[in-house]
Amino acid sequence: MCAYYPESKVELRTFTAKHYDALLDMATLGRYSAMIRQAVRLMGIKPDDRILDLGAGTGKNACLMQRYLSSQAELVGLDISSQMIAQFERNCAEFPNIRIIDARIDQELPYDSYFDKVFISFVLHGFPQEARDRIIGNAFKALREGGEFFIMDYNQFSFDESPFFVRTVFKFMECPYAFDFIERDLGEMLARHGFGDFTEHLFFSGYLRLFKGVKIG
Numbered sequence: 001m002c003a004y005y006p007e008s009k010v011e012l013r014t015f016t017a018k019h020y021d022a023l024l025d026m027a028t029l030g031r032y033s034a035m036i037r038q039a040v041r042l043m044g045i046k047p048d049d050r051i052l053d054l055g056a057g058t059g060k061n062a063c064l065m066q067r068y069l070s071s072q073a074e075l076v077g078l079d080i081s082s083q084m085i086a087q088f089e090r091n092c093a094e095f096p097n098i099r100i101i102d103a104r105i106d107q108e109l110p111y112d113s114y115f116d117k118v119f120i121s122f123v124l125h126g127f128p129q130e131a132r133d134r135i136i137g138n139a140f141k142a143l144r145e146g147g148e149f150f151i152m153d154y155n156q157f158s159f160d161e162s163p164f165f166v167r168t169v170f171k172f173m174e175c176p177y178a179f180d181f182i183e184r185d186l187g188e189m190l191a192r193h194g195f196g197d198f199t200e201h202l203f204f205s206g207y208l209r210l211f212k213g214v215k216i217g
Helices: 014-018 020-027 032-042 060-066 082-091 129-142 164-173 176-181 186-191
Strands: 050-054 074-079 098-102 115-121 143-154 195-203 208-215
Touching (some): 032 060, 032 143, 032 195, 032 208, 050 129, 060 074, 060 082, 060 098, 060 115, 074 082, 082 098, 115 129, 129 143, 129 186, 143 186, 186 208
Parallel strands (some): 050 115, 074 098
Antiparallel strands (some): 195 208
């Protein structure tokens, strides 16, 4: 249960936090690790990029992004789960240009036109819509002009028309906010905050996607 949004599952603790990456791999029939590696490749990370990772979790994604970064680059992760932060610090300990901060991503952040890329993976769907709007607004403010916002999450789809496996995993693993998320137009959500030039890459038979918006105004 999340301390801030009781119906959410984004603030992970105990067993779920400890085995988060393995559980996602099970839920995607063993495809999660490969999907994340491909998603990171598709981000087109440049050696000197500054990257903000919202809901950074175990540090798995940060470590993958680190492979494309020089020592002059910077990656900042944000999370509120003490167990996730501990895993992140352990997994990324050898990289001095990567750090994690205990901070809520749905509250005002101290970043203004600083980052080249913002990344959020399987987190946005776990918030109510008003909080999602604040998170998107934070990403927009944190990015420099022309900066890119990458969202790895569920695609828009009909729950009732999805296959039995998808419906079963979704029903037992996800919170009510996720059912709302899959009905919304993500491009429209981002456009309201000044993002444009949208592109997407689909995964898992189109039920998951990497969605990119560019800060244009």
